[in-house]
Amino acid sequence: MKLHEYQSKQIFSRYGIPIPRGRVATTADEARNIAHELGGRVVIKSQVLVGGRGKAGGIKLAKDPREAEDLATQILSMEIKGLPVRKVLVDEAASISKEIYLGITNDRSARRPVMMASAAGGVEIEEVARTTPEKIIKAHIDPLLGLKDYQARDIAIGIDLPKHHWKMFNQIASGLWHAYQDCDATLAEINPLVVTEDNRLIALDGKMLIDDNALFRHPDLADLRDLDVEAPAEVEARKYGLSFIKLDGSIGCMVNGAGLAMTTMDIIKLFGGEPANFLDIGGGAGSDKVAAAMKIILTDPNVKAVLLNIFGGITRCDEVARGILVAIEEVKPKVPMVVRLVGTNAEEGLKIISEANMITADTLVDAAKKAVFATNPQEAGRVIS
Numbered sequence: 492m493k494l495h496e497y498q499s500k501q502i503f504s505r506y507g508i509p510i511p512r513g514r515v516a517t518t519a520d521e522a523r524n525i526a527h528e529l530g531g532r533v534v535i536k537s538q539v540l541v542g543g544r545g546k547a548g549g550i551k552l553a554k555d556p557r558e559a560e561d562l563a564t565q566i567l568s569m570e571i572k573g574l575p576v577r578k579v580l581v582d583e584a585a586s587i588s589k590e591i592y593l594g595i596t597n598d599r600s601a602r603r604p605v606m607m608a609s610a611a612g613g614v615e616i617e618e619v620a621r622t623t624p625e626k627i628i629k630a631h632i633d634p635l636l637g638l639k640d641y642q643a644r645d646i647a648i649g650i651d652l653p654k655h656h657w658k659m660f661n662q663i664a665s666g667l668w669h670a671y672q673d674c675d676a677t678l679a680e681i682n683p684l685v686v687t688e689d690n691r692l693i694a695l696d697g698k699m700l701i702d703d704n705a706l707f708r709h710p711d712l713a714d715l716r717d718l719d720v721e722a723p724a725e726v727e728a729r730k731y732g733l734s735f736i737k738l739d740g741s742i743g744c745m746v747n748g749a750g751l752a753m754t755t756m757d758i759i760k761l762f763g764g765e766p767a768n769f770l771d772i773g774g775g776a777g778s779d780k781v782a783a784a785m786k787i788i789l790t791d792p793n794v795k796a797v798l799l800n801i802f803g804g805i806t807r808c809d810e811v812a813r814g815i816l817v818a819i820e821e822v823k824p825k826v827p828m829v830v831r832l833v834g835t836n837a838e839e840g841l842k843i844i845s846e847a848n849m850i851t852a853d854t855l856v857d858a859a860k861k862a863v864f865a866t867n868p869q870e871a872g873r874v875i876s
């Protein structure tokens with residue numbers, strides 16, 4: 492889960508990282524009031540979950556509250572990389588003398604987190620990594636020992652930070668590490684961390700990614716999720732505990748088990764089709780979950796056929812079949828549905844759905860061929876024959 496800049500910076504601040512004074516506004520009026528409170532120049536920053544907002548015109552400096560209002564009006568009506576701007580952060584403007592990059596992520600090959608810093612801050616780190624990788628200073632962090640002072644100092648030296656900043660830099664680096672660890676983040680990034688003209692260090696931008704699989708133990712972070720900016724199907728899927736990822740193909744998939752779902756997608760592709768989604772309804776799914784899953788699949792206009800591949804273990808095929816009937820009743824699908832049910836209570840399941848107008852298949856290969864044929868008879872004909 493991605494956090495907004497303002498959310499990330501609030502977390503950073505709790506860990507002793509200096510951030511600019513500021514607040515979020517959803518209207519231009521509010522933005523003017525905040526600018527008035529802050530006094531002096533402010534920066535109006537669109538809060539969207541994509542990078543490069545600056546270049547896209549989503550970050551503007553305002554010299555007074557009136558200009559803040561105008562710019563907020565402008566930015567609140569923008570779309571950045573397809574995402575509408577619904578909130579702006581109004582921050583006290585900083586006068587920048589130097590921009591630094593500082594971030595932590597997991598280094599899978601080293602099997603531990605890595606802190607990265609660069610004196611070439613402000614630009615995206617991927618860009619620095621590509622063009623001048625030697626400018627990135629790295630320190631791997633032992634998760635049991637945490638970030639050590641000497642590591643923070645080595646980084647400070649590596650990015651040519653003058654000695655009088657080391658103490659503060661250490662506090663910031665250590666705060667970032669603790670925020671990263673405590674929140675189960677997969678990324679915590681300050682870009683830019685600036686040295687101001689009056690020689691202070693401030694985190695001007697903030698970005699955090701939280702491991703979705705750890706959200707169950709961070710209800711406060713889970714609450715920060717911004718439903719406005721997520722695909723409705725994914726919001727709905729999460730509500731029912733379904734693992735759902737939308738893809739670009741035309742065959743909707745409903746499968747129990749992630750491994751089986753992957754296999755199903757592979758087989759669809761093998762026979763020349765393209766899956767419209769990954770969907771794992773999980774073990775022991777009842778009929779309400781099945782119905783919810785079916786509705787999610789069928790609301791995708793790209794779906795031209797549905798393949799249901801259910802291996803009944805803990806999940807009972809008759810329960811799934813009942814869910815299918817409920818969903819069909821509600822959604823009234825107009826696309827062909829191919830179903831393969833095997834395992835626990837498969838026979839009862841098949842009996843239940845025999846009322847529905849569905850294509851049954853005995854094996855996965857058979858099911859995949861039938862689904863591909865339903866979306867694209869020519870292609871399937873060629874591959875199958």
Ligand code: GDP
Nearest residue numbers: 534542543544545583584585613682683695696
């Ligand atoms: P991003 O483009 O989405 O990464 O947004 P950032 O928050 O990193 O801002 C992009 C750039 O805008 C920064 O690298 C700064 O150069 C500039 N910027 C942001 N806030 C301020 C500010 O308070 N004062 C000044 N002068 N520039 C700022």
Ligand code: MN
Nearest residue numbers: 613682683696
């Ligand atoms: Mn940035």
